[in-house]
Amino acid sequence: MAVRRTPSGTGDRPLSFIEQARRDQLIGVTVDLVAERGYAAASLARIAQAAGLTKGAVLYHFASKDAVVAAAHAHVLNALVADVGAAVDAAPADRAPAAYVRRMIGHLTEHPDHARMIIEAMINVDRPDAEARWRPLAALLRSAREARGLAPGTDPRTLALIVGGAIDAIIGERLQDAAYDTEAAAEALVTMLETALFT
Structure with a gap:
């Protein structure tokens, strides 16, 4: 409260x-x-x-x-985290990174006002700790490999940074072009991520 x-x-x-x-x-x-x-x-x-x-x-x-603005930023971040978190929690560990990518892109596509609010707040008010952006996904990537019994592979931090940048680019393109197919882009990103993660 x-x-x-x-x-x-x-x-x-x-x-x-x-x-x-x-x-x-x-x-x-x-x-x-x-x-x-x-x-x-x-x-x-x-x-x-x-x-x-x-x-x-x-x-x-x-x-x-x-x-x-900080309260508005916190509001949209909380909505995003809750939505993505629910999708990740519902997925098996080896499918959690795919759930993360799909839901992150899905949420920001469904709520372009949230995407714009996050961008504006990050630029003008609240520059987040860079580690806070990649660490949760890196942990999911590590857990996904472990769930499949795989030894450590590509550095999870590097892979999380690449995926995060791709998500940002996909959402940025959608904000510029409402016809851009973010669902297809999410699937392409999941395919690339799983290739890098599991092979």
Whole structure:
């Protein structure tokens, strides 16, 4: 449950239903604005206007524009991680990397606003730790080889970096060309990944 510092500074308290609903609304509006217009154009005034509120009301819930954008970024990342995580958890260990690739591309194709929000936030607000991007996939790659009884092969970090870059390129192409077939691209990437991983 989210908490908010009380105005008097006496401690944290749970958000009321209305406060949580308003924060959720502001996060949704911010995702839409940043995805549609970019970080620079998503001012506090525009966020407030899109939500039908005053800037003061936005600042009641978030300390600054960067705080709203950071919350919106966290929201889309949490949705992505939950979706991809569920697909990976449902797959056998040796199929988990394929599930990861398919669902990562699938989620970002289905939610282009999330893809744009992640890109804008990474460029303008929150530059993530590079290791945090490749380490989870590298662990899946190691586990997949172990599940098939294979000795260590290609460096999992290198393979994870290559796959991550390919996913970024596929999604970037889809953002530029809505007709680009990301499902076929995901299958091609899975084929290349499994060739590198298991042969």
